Structure formats: C-alpha cells, structure tokens
Amino acid sequence: MFVFALSFAALLCVTSAWPAISGRENDYPSEDESEEVRSAAIKRLLEVFGMEDPPAVHVHKQPPQYMLDLYNTVADVDGVTKDPYLLEGNIVRSFFDKLGSEQVEFKFNLSTVARSEKVLAAELHLFKLRPQGSLTFSRQHFCQVSVYQLLDIRKTNSTQTKKLLSSRLIPVHSAGWEVFTVTQAVRSWMADEDSNLGLHVVVRTLEGSQTDLKLMRFASGRHHHQSKQPMLVLFTDDGRRSAALGSTNPHEAISTSFLSQIPVLDKSSRSARSIDYSEEEVRSKPCQRLPLYVDFEEIGWSGWIVSPRGYNAYHCKGSCSFPLGQNMRPTNHATVQSIINALKLIRGIETPCCVPDKLFSINLLYFDDDENVVLKQYNDMVAGSCGCH
Template identity: 85%
Template sequence: MHWESTHTSEMLLFLLSFATCLCITAARPTIGEQENDFTAENESEEVRSAAIKRLLEVFGMDDPPAIHGHKQPPQYMLDLYNTVADVDGVTKDPYLLEGNTVRSFFDKLHSEQVEFKFNLSTVARTEKILTAELHLFKLRPLAAHTLNRHHFCQVSVYQLLDSIKTNNTQEKKLLSSRLIPVHSTGWEVFTVTQAVRSWMVDEGSNMGLQVVVRTLGGTQMDMKLIRFASGRHHHQSKQPMLVLFTDDGRHSATLESTDPHEAIATSILPQAPMSAPSSRIARSLDYSEEEGVSKPCQRLPLYVDFEEIGWSGWIVSPKGYNAYHCKGSCPFPLGQNMRPTNHATVQSIINALKLIKSIETPCCVPDKLFSINLLYFDDDENVVLKQYNDMVAGSCGCH
C-alpha cells in the first residue's frame, strides 16, 4: 500500500509538471512567431528610418543637425521669422524675403581690435549669395567722453586681404562707409556682399573684416568714444553678426499662391483647427457613416508634429504645422464649388456617359499650395531661416 501511495504521488507530480510545461510552452511564442515579431519590428524600424530620411531630403538635409543644448537665437532672426511667417510657419507673403534662406553667423575672432571673422563652412557652394550684412551693436560713449565736440563720425568696413595671394601691397578693401551719430546707440548694418562672394569662391581668402572709425576731418577717432559690442566682453544679444540672404536654387510649383490667407479665406472648404482631430471626428469628416457615401472633395487636417518626429531639439519655430490633405469624391456633375479644371469637367462627363471604359472620375487634390518657414540651428550652432515651397494644401479641387 505504501508503494502504491508513493507511486500515485509520483504520477500526480509528473502529470502536474507536464501540464505546467505545456502551459509554459503554449504561452511562449514559437520560434516562427518570434521570428515574425522580430521581422515585423525590424521592418517597422526600417520604414520609420526611411521615412525620416525622405523627410530630411524634403527639408534639404542629409542628417538632422547635432543638438548642442538650448541656445538663444539672435533677436534679429526671431523678428525676421515673425515678419515673414504666421504663428503656424506659413509664409505671409512670398515676396517679403529676399531669396529663400537667411543664415546668421557670430564672430569667431573675439578680437580686442575692431576686427571680425565668420566661419561660412556650412554654406553650400550651390547657394547664391544675394546680400550679406554685417550687424554691429553700437554702444553709448563712455561718460568721460560725452562732452566731446564731435557729433558725427565716419564708419568704414574693410575686407582684409592676403597680400601674398593678391601679389600687391594692398592690405584691405573698402566695402561700405557712412556717417553715424556719435551719441547714438543700437544696431548698425553694413553691406559686405562683395567680400562674402569672394570668400565663397576661395575659402582661404577669408581673412575677416575690419571696422575703421574716423572724424569728419579724416583723423583716427578715439575708440573709447565710438564703441561697438564684441563677442568677448558683451552679452550674446549684442554680439557682432553676419547675416546672409541666399537662394539655394529650389523653385516653387505653379500651384503656389501669392496670398495664402486670401486663398484660404475664399475657399469653399471649412477652416480646420490646428490640432489633430480625434478618430471619431476624423471618421465623420471622411465619410457619412449612416449613408456609407464618401463626402464631396474637401480639405482635412494633417498636422505634422516635429516633437513626435524627434526634431524639437534643433527646430526653433514652428513646433509643427498643419499640412492639410484633400479627400472626397468628385461626382458628376461637377459644380463650380468643386473648383474643377476644364479637363476635369470633360473627364467627368466621359465617365458619366460611359463613352470610354476604365475612365475614372476626377481626383480630389490640392489646387493651392503654400510655403512654410523653418527657424532652426545648424551643425555649427548658427541660426537659419529657410523657406520651403509647396508644404501646405491651401485649398482642394477636382482635377
């Protein structure tokens, strides 16, 4: 009896262990399932990587700029962005900006003298230099010199030359010169386009810029009377800065509107909120659930969030933008509220009369595209304002 009892206990223990193993085996994915999950995860990551890479190409970049921490963009660049773009980054007027790119550079020399040098290595050789400006912040004269008899001074900006390369004794070349009130304070801007263009042709010729201040009689003026902020001794908000207005050669599509706000306002399509709609609202916008019929061609929200993409670290503004998308049917007959082209009208008639097989109805597509502006830090911590064409569907129509 004892043997039978022991044998029964062992059998029960074995069956319990076997059942446990079965449960564990059933719960654990098979090798094939594990491989499928791993493959799906890899494919998902590959798709995301390819999508981000393609989006970078749209923004004219090979890789996202390195993030060096939170620096304060120059106030000039912030003001310029707010002048050319609305709160969503959409261009207010395509003619406000000269070219499609504005780059700002801080002085790298930090010299005690009134000399400045800027590293332009981040500027592509293909970019056309339209205008280059030297921005200097003029400080008030020191108190001991306020009673000086001079009221105006002549401020001249020179391009420093390499006499060995130029094969002459000339050490500098005059770029810009004008009279400035001695007791004024604030930003002074000088055009230095000629120098920057020469530097782009030969990077080694970039010896920097020099500022010379003289009295109206032509004598050298005391630099304690005329003072400009330097990168060495003054706050970043007053540092010497070079600003380049360039064109990178990208051209707008014919759909680009000259007045985005007028085009959107006159569109028959409803204005959508900037935030992405909930799935329930999105479904109601896409089609009528009761009738099961697609709604007429209309513009719907499509919000691009730079934080979700992982770009918030280097993009200053905007945080995201509403690209919108077009969706809906183009049923016969096409009314003017569908904004059809003549071609779309004819195609709609051919489709309705079944005159030719396999001719589909016209498509609901953007008929106005607007540009957006991006303010961001590049790899060298310079702040760049760039305008990108054809980024927002302003209105939709049947084509």
C-alpha cells in the same frame, strides 16, 4: 510637384502612430517593421528639408533677435509664407564672429554655405554701445565708420591690405544695431575660401583722425552678451525661389465659399491622427481640404527647430462625382472626365481625383551643426486649397 507634396504628407502619417483599421493584432506591423518604416520615413523627410542628418540639438542657445523678427515678418504662426516677395532669396543665415576680438576685426566661418547657392546680399551687424562715462559729454557728435575687407597681398598682386566695403556717419551718443553691406567680400570668399581673412572696422573723426575706441564702441563676442555679438547675415538663393514666386498669396487664394467647407482643427489636439473621420464619411462628401498637423516634437526635431513647433500641411479628400460644381474648382479636363464616367461611355474611366490645386511654402527657423541660425523657405509644403483634377 503636387504628387511630391502628397507623398510627403503620406510620409508624415507614417511617422505618427499606425491607424487601428480593425481589432485584429495581425493588422499591426511588427515592432521591427514599424521601426524600419519610421526610420525610412524620417530619412526621406530630412531629404525634403535638404538635410542628410538632423542638426545637433542646441537647447540652451538663444537665436538672434534679428532672425526671430525676420521670421515673424515673413511667416505666420504656422510658418506659412505671408508674401514670397518679402524675403530676398529663400535662405537667410546668421553667423557669429569666430575671432572674439575686441571690436575692430571680425571673421566668420561660411563653410556651411553650399557653393551652388547664389549670394544675393550680405550684412555685417554690429551693436553700438554708448560712450564710456568719462566721454559722455564729448563735443564730437558724429564719427565716420568704415568697414574693410582684409586682403591677402600674395593673391592680389597689390600692396593694398584692405578694400573699402561700406562707410557712413554714425551718431556718437546713439546705441543699437548698425548694419553695413559686405556683399562683395562674401562673394569673393565663396569663390575662394582661403581668401576669407575677415573684416576690419575703422572709426575716424570728421577731420579724418583716428577716434578713441572708448568713444565709438561696438560690442564684441568676448566681453558682451550673446544678444549683442557681431553677426554676419547672409541672404542666398539655392535655385528653388523661382518656383515659389509662381504661387499666389495664401491669404488671398482661398475663396470665402470654399473656406466654409474646411473643418476647424482644435489647437488642444493638434495631431494628424486625432481627426476622427471614417473613410465612408469622407469619401461620400465632396472634395474638400482637411487638417493634417505635422508636429516636429513627435518627429523628434524640437531640439533644433526654433519655429514653428509644427504646421498644418492639410490634405485633400472626398468625391469628385458628376456633376462637378464650381466649388470643387474642377479643371475642364476633370469636368469632361466626370461626364464620361457618369455616362459610362468608356470602360475603366474613373472619376477625377481630389488633389491640392494650390500649394504654399513654409519657413523653418533652426540651428545648424555650427550653431548658426538659419531661416529657410520650403516650397509646396501646404495644401492651400483642393479641387477635382
């Protein structure tokens, strides 16, 4: 995985400007060669992010506040995962209701979810409105709200047209988001796409009679602002999560002594190619972590990525010459190799390499082709620290 991360960093460098190694024009690739390499690099980068093509641009769409809050909970300002245990699974998707119904039936298109993904949890988010003016002073203080899965009686060999998923008491005079668990329904829809007939919401009094919908109202996709639309939130795992949990918290992994070796990246020029280190200067210094800022706008992805606008991938550079101090975080093998190299005991034995010895995941919040907002965690994207190996 370390080699994979290093090759990824190399690809990012290709997408930026070609470095001016000398003043001769022959050192620069032709325009056709440059475009060909850039195209190949962007294609490979999309594969790293699990995509064949970049999603369509949705510049005027606003992501749900819930997804923004979730992103800020699990990621820092650069998108680096704060704690891998905060998020259930490694992909979270939000789907808006496709029926645009008044407030009792909702349907969501889940075609963008791969069948290989494991459904961990699914939630129906409904925004409860306050009762209309004439019913504000109703003596009724609570109602029973139940969410049902609509069934196809032709497939179930039953006369039941719906299945209870979640039910609870909700204050009549409150306003805000209400969340209901609908995991069972989504799992059945993933197993059989044609069984997705939607969800049905029933509101009853404490005595069990039907409640006036003007008293217990939920926002609909047809008549209310986009920020209050009914939404299905789906938590899944595509099989990469187990590898991520083996890494350490990025905010605890780097020792204070090692942090002192890390140059500060100026926010005003956050570009990988703007760092002015000569090859000789870097190679003569001990193994260290250096900035490598990935700017999604420069790559051309800012139209569909919500957050982050870019992130610091970092890269490792410097010498691993004998003697290797503990600040270089050497392995025992690297220590032995450096000794063999220093004593010239065997021909052809090089010094150990300066490579990442901790890699952290980042989180990407973006729009997919169906205008759904997706929060996805990607493993091994940031060099957390460097060492001699």
